[in-house]
Amino acid sequence: MYGDLPCPISVTARFSKGAISPLAFLWSGRAYKVSAITARWAKRSGAVVEHHFAVLSGGPDVYELELSSETLTWRIVKVYLPDGSTYS
């Protein structure tokens, strides 16, 4: 139902005071408005930092978005489902 992941996406985000906050994203032709960011974490490999965001969009599914500090591109990497399983 979600297609292949990870998948490049378009994201509207706010960058302020060193904090990055995704506000909305476009994925497979559908627009998702971010209703809440439940968690954020960084994954470092060498000089490259991947910023990860777990976000909600009105429903129970949690979308994990990733921003690469190297390429400045966004991807959706995972979906966490209410039953505890993940789609990736």
Place this chain on the structure above:
Amino acid sequence: MAEMFIDCDSFFASCEQAINPSLRGKPVAVVGSAESTQRGVVTAKSREAKKYGITTGMPYFQAKKLMPNGYFIRGKPHVYLDFSRKLHDKLVTYGKYVHPCSIDEFHVSCPEGYEAAISIAEDFRAWTRNILGITVTAGVADTRVLAKLASDMGKPDGLKVIPYEDISKEIDALPVDDLPGIGYRTAATLAKRGVHTLGELRAFPKELLRPLMGVRVDWLYDSIEGREPAYGWGLPFKTKSMSNDFTLLESTADEDVIKAHLLMIADNLAGRLATENMAARVAHLHLRYTDFNDVGGSFTIGYDMTLTDHIMDALLHLYKRIYVPGRSVRLVGAGISGLTKEIQLRLPIDEESDIGRRIRDVLGDMSSRFGPASIRRASVACSTGMIANMVNPLTAGVTISKGL
């Protein structure tokens, strides 16, 4: 002075519940690694999962039986590490000494006292709840051991304070193994003496336990009486110790030979301490007689041992207490523990009479003449001659002990 201990509640499981709100309030077990939940063991469980009897280290299939409708989540170590880093980064903003104890546990020292500690604890707990979405428990007390015990008592999502005047009232009803650092062996030793609670321990004559437990007795009573243990946090229970032993080529009752081996061990241990830039508080001696009877003991020194002669001094003290003259020895072993990097007390060392250096010179001379591989043989060969008469470090070691 107040000590604070911060401990996250069900840390890995809480991180998972923070990420996926559907899991909040549900029995969650974090299992295994990224590859598979089926083959792994439980590495963390949520508060709700604990009610099913899920324990850390339990294999997946067993946990699944106990909790068929539970939520089993694959671990994400990099996420937990990043959460841990955030906790640490936040804690250091309070400007206090922060010592990470594990991925989700931190000591924070507050020289200003209880009020400062409590206000930091409240601010930090609010921050972790609002920003990270996880809960932490804080314990505040006079010492680090009691602060940790307080945090255990305050779980989950609590702030527990044990003021000095209430120590007895707060902890005496607890079983002895609730005290951080008491394992099942110590608990069993105490139980044989009818000591089951910390209150019973407080009432028990300390010196009756010393023959059974050695220096750990001091740690125990310091802990429950609200003093920071002399060895520092957690020691001598941690694995931080060094030891070395020699099986003699021939069993001997020649005390100079035995002492020469002790000296080599002391020097080896001092070298390892120097390499690690550490000091030790406790010396251990172990002798095995020809009839395979083992004798041993520990000695705690009132300063930080760094040099060969410090260690040798402590070992000779023990040696005099435990060696029965005339008995034949086949193994000589010694070790040090109570290791610390925070060397607080240094003895002034007179360059002219630096016995430790002279001892090292002798050993250096021996190993350069006979080669490091033959140092054991060399020392035995030389022990009655060169060491005892020429340099006489052993007598010197005894002399030092009088001066300390």
